[in-house]
Amino acid sequence: MNQFLLGRVRWVIVCASSLFVMLLFTACSGAVGNGTSSGTITGSVLSVNQANHSATVSVNGQQFTINGLNGQQVSQIQGAVGKTWSFQVSGNNGSYELSSGTDPQENDNGTPEANVTPEANETPDANETPNANVSEPASLSYSGIVQSVNASSIAVKMPNGDILSMSISNLTDRGDFGTALPTVGQKVKVEATANADGSFTAAKLDMVGTDEQNDPSELNKLDIQGVTTSAVGSDKVLHIKAGSKTFAVTLAPTTQVEDFTNAQSIASGQHVKVEILFNGATASVVKVQSGND
Numbered sequence: 001m002n003q004f005l006l007g008r009v010r011w012v013i014v015c016a017s018s019l020f021v022m023l024l025f026t027a028c029s030g031a032v033g034n035g036t037s038s039g040t041i042t043g044s045v046l047s048v049n050q051a052n053h054s055a056t057v058s059v060n061g062q063q064f065t066i067n068g069l070n071g072q073q074v075s076q077i078q079g080a081v082g083k084t085w086s087f088q089v090s091g092n093n094g095s096y097e098l099s100s101g102t103d104p105q106e107n108d109n110g111t112p113e114a115n116v117t118p119e120a121n122e123t124p125d126a127n128e129t130p131n132a133n134v135s136e137p138a139s140l141s142y143s144g145i146v147q148s149v150n151a152s153s154i155a156v157k158m159p160n161g162d163i164l165s166m167s168i169s170n171l172t173d174r175g176d177f178g179t180a181l182p183t184v185g186q187k188v189k190v191e192a193t194a195n196a197d198g199s200f201t202a203a204k205l206d207m208v209g210t211d212e213q214n215d216p217s218e219l220n221k222l223d224i225q226g227v228t229t230s231a232v233g234s235d236k237v238l239h240i241k242a243g244s245k246t247f248a249v250t251l252a253p254t255t256q257v258e259d260f261t262n263a264q265s266i267a268s269g270q271h272v273k274v275e276i277l278f279n280g281a282t283a284s285v286v287k288v289q290s291g292n293d
Contacts, residue, residue, distance in 0.1 A: 040088055041064050041087045041096065042085070042086040045083060046058050046081070048078045050161065050162065051155075051163045054066060054067045055104075065096065066097070068097040068246055071162045076104070080106060085105065098246075100239060101248075137194075139223075140191075140245065141222075141223040145185060147163050151181070152167060153167050161281060166192050167199070172202045172204065175205060176206055182205060187207075187208040191205075194242055195243070221277055222278065223276075224276065227272070227291075229269075231267050236264075238272075238288065247283075250285070251288065252284060256287040257288050271292050
């Protein structure tokens with residue numbers, strides 16, 4: 001009799017254990033499971049990492065890091081740490097990126113939640129470039145202040161306040177520096193080329209001339225060569241990606257649109273060159289032209 005009862009107890013324990021494992025796998029297959037996921041994360045912003053273009057939010061005690069924020073979005077969220085924000089995201093294996101063409105939304109009345117579910121044969125939007133490739137030919141050119149430097153890498157602040165980290169190779173043209181390197185706090189001219197993994201290599205480093213140091217338009221200018229990630233709509237917002245960097249800027253009536261019929265004729269996946277002037281986090285697009293020249 002005792003052996004019979006012992007057998008029944010063992011059977012119950014095995015069944016309960018199996019059920020627990022099944023529930024565990026089911027719970028892990030959503031927001032933070034393997035594979036590609038997309039959806040909305042709404043939570044209280046804990047911190048903003050300006051250098052990494054990311055924000056960390058808390059959802060019911062669990063922390064999520066959202067990457068892919070542009071300079072304007074970083075500045076906006078930095079001023080509202082502790083408040084509740086909603087992010088449209090996509091990701092793989094628990095690493096989340098802000099969905100292309102979307103902006104974080106302040107949502108003080110929102111309930112913190114992570115509603116991120118796996119995608120199943122998702123059909124891309126007709127105006128969206130699926131999985132925009134960071135290895136597309138891309139570059140950034142600007143003048144900025146050196147934040148850190150060593151023999152193999154350099155970090156230089158961009159006109160929008162972001163800090164771009166670049167590797168230094170034997171092919172880096174050091175211009176006026178010769179065989180030396182700039183020092184921390186020095187203003188330099190940068191030409192950075194995107195690598196296949198989205199990182200950047202310094203193609204050229206040069207001194208900022210005296211006349212250029214007295215020219216605000218030169219110090220606040222950013223030249224981007226990259227690929228559009230969505231078509232320009234009626235809002236005239238241009239979404240462009242260069243390496244791991246993404247930008248969303250509004251075209252003004254004064255913006256020079258070259259090589260295109262008009263702003264709305266700029267399609268998704270278009271190679272473009274863009275000249276932007278920054279006043280703090282505010283961007284003014286001076287010129288847009290085809291990058292296929």
